[in-house]
Amino acid sequence: xxxxxxxxxxxxxxxxxxxxxxxxxxxxxxxxxxxxxxxxxxxxxxxxxxxxxxxxxxxxxxxxxxxxxxxxxxxxxxxxxxxxxxxxxxxxxxxxxxxxxxxxxxxxxxxxxxxxxxxxxxxxxxxxxxxxxxxxxxxxxxxxxxxxxxxxxxxxxxxxxxxxxxxxxxxxxxxxxxxxxxxxxxxxxxxxxxxxxxxxxxxxxxxxxxxxxxxxxxxxxxxxxxxxxxxxxxxxxxxxxxxxxxxxxxxxxxxxxxxxxxxxxxxxxxxx
Amino acid sequence: xxxxxxxxxxxxxxxxxxxxxxxxxxxxxxxxxxxxxxxxxxxxxxxxxxxxxxxxxxxxxxxxxxxxxxxxxxxxxxxxxxxxxxxxxxxxxxxxxxxxxxxxxxxxxxxxxxxxxxxxxxxxxxxxxxxxxxxxxxxxxxxxxxxxxxxxxxxxxxxxxxxxxxxxxxxxxxxxxxxx
Numbered sequence: 164x165x166x167x168x169x170x171x172x173x174x175x176x177x178x179x180x181x182x183x184x185x186x187x188x189x190x191x192x193x194x195x196x197x198x199x200x201x202x203x204x205x206x207x208x209x210x211x212x213x214x215x216x217x218x219x220x221x222x223x224x225x226x227x228x229x230x231x232x233x234x235x236x237x238x239x240x241x242x243x244x245x246x247x248x249x250x251x252x253x254x255x256x257x258x259x260x261x262x263x264x265x266x267x268x269x270x271x272x273x274x275x276x277x278x279x280x281x282x283x284x285x286x287x288x289x290x291x292x293x294x295x296x297x298x299x300x301x302x303x304x305x306x307x308x309x310x311x312x313x314x315x316x317x318x319x320x321x322x323x324x325x326x327x328x329x330x331x332x333x334x335x336x337x338x339x340x341x342x343x344x345x346x347x348x349x350x351x352x353x354x355x356x357x358x359x360x361x362x363x364x365x366x367x368x369x370x371x372x373x374x375x376x377x378x379x380x381x382x383x384x385x386x387x388x389x390x391x392x393x394x395x396x397x398x399x400x401x402x403x404x405x406x407x408x409x410x411x412x413x414x415x416x417x418x419x420x421x422x423x424x425x426x427x428x429x430x431x432x433x434x435x
Numbered sequence: 436x437x438x439x440x441x442x443x444x445x446x447x448x449x450x451x452x453x454x455x456x457x458x459x460x461x462x463x464x465x466x467x468x469x470x471x472x473x474x475x476x477x478x479x480x481x482x483x484x485x486x487x488x489x490x491x492x493x494x495x496x497x498x499x500x501x502x503x504x505x506x507x508x509x510x511x512x513x514x515x516x517x518x519x520x521x522x523x524x525x526x527x528x529x530x531x532x533x534x535x536x537x538x539x540x541x542x543x544x545x546x547x548x549x550x551x552x553x554x555x556x557x558x559x560x561x562x563x564x565x566x567x568x569x570x571x572x573x574x575x576x577x578x579x580x581x582x583x584x585x586x587x588x589x590x591x592x593x594x595x596x597x598x599x600x601x602x603x604x605x606x607x608x609x610x611x612x613x614x615x
Contacts, residue, residue, distance in 0.1 A: 180598050180602070181594070181598065184594070184597065184598045184601065185594075188572070188579070188597075190578065190579055215605050215609075216601055216605065218605075219601050219604050219605045219608065220573065220601065222550060222554045222608070223554060223558075223569065223572075223573035223574075223604075224573055225550075225551075226473070226551055226554060226555065226573070226574065227551065228465070228469055229468065229469055229472050229478070229481075230465075231464055231465055231468040231481075231482065231485065232478070232482055235464060235468065235482055235485060235486065236457075236460055236461060236464055238486060239460050239464065239485070239486055239489045239490070240453075240456065240457055240460060242486070242490055243456055243460075243489060243490060243493045244493070244494075245448055245449075245451050245452075245453065245456060245493060245496070246448075246449060246451070246496060246497045247449070247450060247451030315483075316486075
């Protein structure tokens with residue numbers, strides 16, 4: 164069959180192997196079982212082969228069942244679109260979908276989005292990002308929807324400590340890397356996302372909550388200062404011409420003390 | 436396996452019932468993940484493959500022929516997707532799947548872990564045809580006939596591949612043991 168097809172066996176060997184394997188699998192008929200019983204009773208080599216094959220099959224049967232990652236079912240369900248839903252999502256004449264397909268309207272939306280983003284940048288620039296640090300920031304900050312589920316899930320880290328809890332999820336779509344951050348803390352906490360020297364640049368941030376929660380980008384790190392419950396969506400873009408990024412560094416601080424350091428893995432992405 | 440229930444759930448999916456979809460994912464994600472894991476040899480690839488399998492299953496569920504068993508159809512997609520991933524796979528990570536029984540003492544647990552690693556390593560040395568039948572037989576618990584249905588092969592070929600694969604595994608494990 165191929166290179167792994169081992170040495171040729173005599174017909175007798177083949178017959179013995181067939182009988183032994185069928186018996187091991189419980190798929191042997193009465194006549195064949197009798198033939199095998201006779202062989203086992205009279206041949207030491209058949210008994211040895213039987214023991215060896217049973218040992219191999221026992222080892223295979225005893226391989227433990229692996230529990231899938233907890234996020235898997237949730238991720239699958241979020242991405243699945245059933246046929247009826249898909250039909251419903253298709254554009255029909257006269258519905259909103261066909262309107263949005265009109266070029267002139269799309270251009271209008273783009274202009275409106277640009278105005279909103281500009282306002283976002285102004286608000287952010289006049290607030291939490293310290294003067295002089297804005298040079299480290301390349302991108303825009305809007306403030307509308309959060310928790311983007313777009314793209315392939317690369318990694319997720321759950322946080323559980325006495326001082327705060329939450330999770331950080333990393334997704335990718337083309338060369339864009341999106342971090343969905345959900346944090347909850349009793350007091351002041353901070354999450355620092357380090358992307359300097361990792362082939363990534365800051366693109367944008369979304370957070371619908373009030374201005375007391377701040378996002379700042381300083382020297383290749385995003386700082387999320389948090390108090391209470393807060394969600395963020397942060398976008399990073401791959402720097403053209405650099406090696407494919409491998410990971411993002413995360414540091415969690417509570418009351419100015421480093422509580423946890425983690426890495427979100429990127430490199431196992433199949434989009435490499 | 437659960438033919439009637441599967442058929443009802445598939446019909447539910449066809450009429451847009453997301454709870455039916457959720458139940459099918461819940462029912463099959465573990466066996467699909469385990470089969471993918473044993474073919475691919477690492478968790479990340481297995482999770483990617485499992486995700487893709489279910490997206491394909493529900494994308495094409497209207498094409499599923501209910502004359503055949505649903506699980507055979509799902510497994511066929513799972514095997515094909517896992518083998519696709521093998522082709523574009525990254526470097527293999529060391530396996531660490533020796534999930535010892537909680538009743539085992541530390542020494543026994545260590546032994547179990549070592550044996551599991553050896554067996555999985557031997558499994559990864561087999562070619563795809565052999566590894567696939569071994570996984571379907573020993574991990575998924577399929578009969579010769581079911582494996583034939585999934586892989587669309589005659590039972591005779593299934594048996595021949597399985598028997599040869601076991602012989603190769605036996606030799607591989609014996610050689611490894613002799614080295615140590």
